[in-house]
Amino acid sequence: MSEQKVITLICERACDLDSVCNEQGEVKEVDGLHVVKLPCSGMIQPLMIEAAMKAGAAGVIVTGCQIGDCYYREGNRMIRERLLGQRPPGLKKTVDRQRVLALWLSRPQKDRFLSEAKEFVAFVRQLPAPPPPAAKPAAK
Amino acid sequence: MYTSIPKGLTDLTLAIEKGTNAVISNRYNPFYYHGALPQFYLWVLFLSGLLLFAYYIPTIDNAYFSANLVNAWTSVDYITGKLPMGAVVRGVHRYAGDAMVITIVLHALRVWVTDRYRQYRWVQWISGIVLLLMVLFIGQTGYYLVWDERSLVLTRMTVSACEALPIIGPGLKAWFLNGSAITNLTLSNFLFIHIGLSFTLLFGLWVHYVRMTRPVITPPPAINYMLMAVLLLVVFAYPITSGKMADINSAPTSFDIDWFFLFPYWLMAKVDLTTYWVLMIGATVGLCLVPLPSLYKAAAPIEAAEVVLTKCVGCSLCANDCPYQAIEMVPAPAGSRFKLLATVKPYRCSGCGVCVGACAFDAIDLPNLLDSDVTAQIRAMAEAKPN
Numbered sequence: 350m351s352e353q354k355v356i357t358l359i360c361e362r363a364c365d366l367d368s369v370c371n372e373q374g375e376v377k378e379v380d381g382l383h384v385v386k387l388p389c390s391g392m393i394q395p396l397m398i399e400a401a402m403k404a405g406a407a408g409v410i411v412t413g414c415q416i417g418d419c420y421y422r423e424g425n426r427m428i429r430e431r432l433l434g435q436r437p438p439g440l441k442k443t444v445d446r447q448r449v450l451a452l453w454l455s456r457p458q459k460d461r462f463l464s465e466a467k468e469f470v471a472f473v474r475q476l477p478a479p480p481p482p483a484a485k486p487a488a489k
Numbered sequence: 490m491y492t493s494i495p496k497g498l499t500d501l502t503l504a505i506e507k508g509t510n511a512v513i514s515n516r517y518n519p520f521y522y523h524g525a526l527p528q529f530y531l532w533v534l535f536l537s538g539l540l541l542f543a544y545y546i547p548t549i550d551n552a553y554f555s556a557n558l559v560n561a562w563t564s565v566d567y568i569t570g571k572l573p574m575g576a577v578v579r580g581v582h583r584y585a586g587d588a589m590v591i592t593i594v595l596h597a598l599r600v601w602v603t604d605r606y607r608q609y610r611w612v613q614w615i616s617g618i619v620l621l622l623m624v625l626f627i628g629q630t631g632y633y634l635v636w637d638e639r640s641l642v643l644t645r646m647t648v649s650a651c652e653a654l655p656i657i658g659p660g661l662k663a664w665f666l667n668g669s670a671i672t673n674l675t676l677s678n679f680l681f682i683h684i685g686l687s688f689t690l691l692f693g694l695w696v697h698y699v700r701m702t703r704p705v706i707t708p709p710p711a712i713n714y715m716l717m718a719v720l721l722l723v724v725f726a727y728p729i730t731s732g733k734m735a736d737i738n739s740a741p742t743s744f745d746i747d748w749f750f751l752f753p754y755w756l757m758a759k760v761d762l763t764t765y766w767v768l769m770i771g772a773t774v775g776l777c778l779v780p781l782p783s784l785y786k787a788a789a790p791i792e793a794a795e796v797v798l799t800k801c802v803g804c805s806l807c808a809n810d811c812p813y814q815a816i817e818m819v820p821a822p823a824g825s826r827f828k829l830l831a832t833v834k835p836y837r838c839s840g841c842g843v844c845v846g847a848c849a850f851d852a853i854d855l856p857n858l859l860d861s862d863v864t865a866q867i868r869a870m871a872e873a874k875p876n
Contacts, residue, residue, distance in 0.1 A: 420604075431846070
């Protein structure tokens with residue numbers, strides 16, 4: 350399972366990954382870590398995270414600017430509240446919360462991203478495979 | 490992004506803010522409340538001003554008390570010398586004004602450095618400049634009100650500056666003095682300008698905030714206490730002293746300058762009045778032109794979000810989350826299954842996509858980045874075979 354992909358959904362104003370990515374948006378240092386840039390982390394739909402999981406991604410990293418500092422005023426706060434279930438629309442209960450990592454990093458914090466991402470990728474790949482959709486875990 | 494600002498400056502700001510976050514956490518980082526700081530000092534000024542107003546007498550002499558002269562200067566002297574805590578309230582009023590100018594300038598600087606002043610934000614920038622000018626003028630009228638020798642010099646300098654203006658000059662002078670010469674009516678006019686314009690600030694602030702959803706106008710209490718502590722520290726370290734009482738028959742020529750409010754008078758003393766007005770008006774117009782589109786290179790033009798009319802269910806989630814009040818819920822057309830329909834005001838839209846993230850029905854889209862394309866890209870990446 351070590352080749353499972355991890356998708357990063359990132360705000361283009363948060364930590365600058367251009368120098369560590371190839372043209373396809375894959376981080377060179379970490380195999381199978383892909384980056385999708387959005388104008389603001391507030392644009393990330395919980396549906397996008399669910400779609401990535403359904404398509405077989407091992408995990409999703411959500412990255413925005415430092416909380417409190419959003420170019421568009423509130424975007425990173427919005428997505429944080431959605432991930433925490435404090436603001437609709439939220440993530441489905443079936444999404445394994447262990448497989449979602451949120452990082453709030455400003456533009457110069459590239460190294461912090463790489464170290465956190467490496468740790469996270471290694472962690473989600475050793476997690477047991479998610480149960481097939483038929484066997485839904487009991488709702489909490 | 491950040492195209493017209495030196496990159497090092499932005500990175501420096503981000504680095505300082507990151508360091509501050511590490512020390513006091515982002516909840517209490519004053520950099521994230523930069524717009525709310527002057528607002529806090531405004532409340533301090535309103536409250537301390539109300540206390541001063543109770544004892545202030547806006548006259549230059551008072552015939553009814555001829556045995557014992559009572560005028561603006563003696564009332565201020567009474568507040569400072571006799572009234573319990575009067576000197577503290579006066580000091581708070583004076584230094585909170587200075588602090589307000591400092592925080593406004595820092596606010597404007599951060600907004601400029603982080604590139605948050607243009608395009609859909611031009612209303613905030615222009616109204617901010619108008620507010621700053623109003624604050625400066627209100628502060629200057631505060632210096633006329635104490636009616637010491639400095640007040641007299643400042644009043645005379647302002648009159649000569651007004652007279653130098655063509656056409657509106659004489660009228661402006663008559664309005665400023667409330668007559669043709671300095672009389673008791675002049676001081677009541679100053680008090681009216683000082684207080685009336687202060688309340689007009691609230692209208693200006695409404696214009697400043699109207700395009701923002703949930704404007705941050707109140708710092709957390711911890712920051713308020715800190716701001717107040719700094720203020721009181723200055724009040725006790727540098728107590729306010731009045732100058733000599735103004736005498737209309739004398740002609741004082743020099744005075745101590747408060748650089749936060751009185752720098753225009755420093756300029757006025759250095760250059761002739763025509764140059765003075767050209768410089769002042771030029772600086773104001775120049776500041777107003779900072780968000781002019783031709784002065785910066787936009788990375789990509791903003792394309793306003795578009796509602797997919799067939800999918801919108803009128804749930805208002807996007808309108809609630811839009812940070813710029815750009816989405817309005819209107820009654821849905823007749824025959825629709827839903828009561829409301831989202832509409833986008835394109836001139837307010839920043840193209841940030843927060844509404845896309847808020848929509849659970851795929852009913853709103855950025856034309857240059859469809860969320861269906863993003864989802865397709867994510868799927869393709871997740872499913873791709875390792876090479």
